[in-house]
Amino acid sequence: MPLPGRSLIVYCEGPLVAALDSSASLELTRNGAHLWFSRLADLEHRIPSFASLLDDEERTRAERFRFGTDRERFIIGHGLLRELLGNYLGMAPNAITIARGPFGKPFVEGTRLRFNLSDTKDALVIAFANDHELGADIETMTRTVDHVAVGEHYFTAEEVAGIAEAVDGKRRFLELWTRKEAVLK
Numbered sequence: 407m408p409l410p411g412r413s414l415i416v417y418c419e420g421p422l423v424a425a426l427d428s429s430a431s432l433e434l435t436r437n438g439a440h441l442w443f444s445r446l447a448d449l450e451h452r453i454p455s456f457a458s459l460l461d462d463e464e465r466t467r468a469e470r471f472r473f474g475t476d477r478e479r480f481i482i483g484h485g486l487l488r489e490l491l492g493n494y495l496g497m498a499p500n501a502i503t504i505a506r507g508p509f510g511k512p513f514v515e516g517t518r519l520r521f522n523l524s525d526t527k528d529a530l531v532i533a534f535a536n537d538h539e540l541g542a543d544i545e546t547m548t549r550t551v552d553h554v555a556v557g558e559h560y561f562t563a564e565e566v567a568g569i570a571e572a573v574d575g576k577r578r579f580l581e582l583w584t585r586k587e588a589v590l591k
Contacts, residue, residue: 432493432534434519439535441542442490446528449482456485459499483525487532494519494534511539524587543587545580560586 434440449456460468464484471477485499492499495517504512513520521534522542533542557569557579565582572578 432490434494434534434536436536437538439533439540442486442532442534443544444486444530446479446482446525446530449486450478452485453478453481456489457481459485459488461500461504479525479527479530483523483530483532486530487521487523490532490534491519491521541587543584545584557582 432440457465457468460481464480468477468480468484471480488499488502488504491497491502491504491514495502495514502514505515506512512523518536519534520536520539521532522540523532524530524542524544526544526546528546529544531542531544533540557566561569561582569575569578569582
C-alpha cells in the first residue's frame, strides 16, 4: 500500500462486486486503505434498499436530478457508501450523520475513518482510510472527450507534452485528470 500523499493508480477491467454480510466488521490498519469498486449495473437491483438508507438531505439531492439514470447513480453510490460506513463504524447505515467540511468534503464526526466517493457513467469507487485524508476519482475509457483541448486548458505545458507523446494520449490524459480530481477531493 502506498504511503500517505502518494498516488495509486488502479486499472479495473470487469466487475468486482463486494457481497457484504451486514454483520461483517471491516478493519483498516493505520496506514492502510480500502478501495471498493463496482459497475453500477451490478448494483441496480439494490436501489430500493440503498434508497432506504439515505438521510433527508441525500433524498432531496437525489430528487433534484433531472434524469433517472443520474438519480439512480446517486442513490447507488450514497447507499453503498452508507452500507460500507456502517460496517466500518459498527453502526446502522441510516443512523450515520455525514457532515461536510469547509470545502464540502464529507466526514463522520468523531471518527478516525476518512472516505471518498467517485462515480462515472457506469461505475463507482469508494475509498476508505484511517487517520489520513484521501481522494479517489474514477473515469471510464469510453468517455468521449477532446483530451487535447481540455488538457491545454487545465494542464501544465509539460503535462500537455506528455499527453501528446504518449502511445495512448487519451489514457495518459485520464491518468492525469483523475490524479488532479483525487487531489482536489
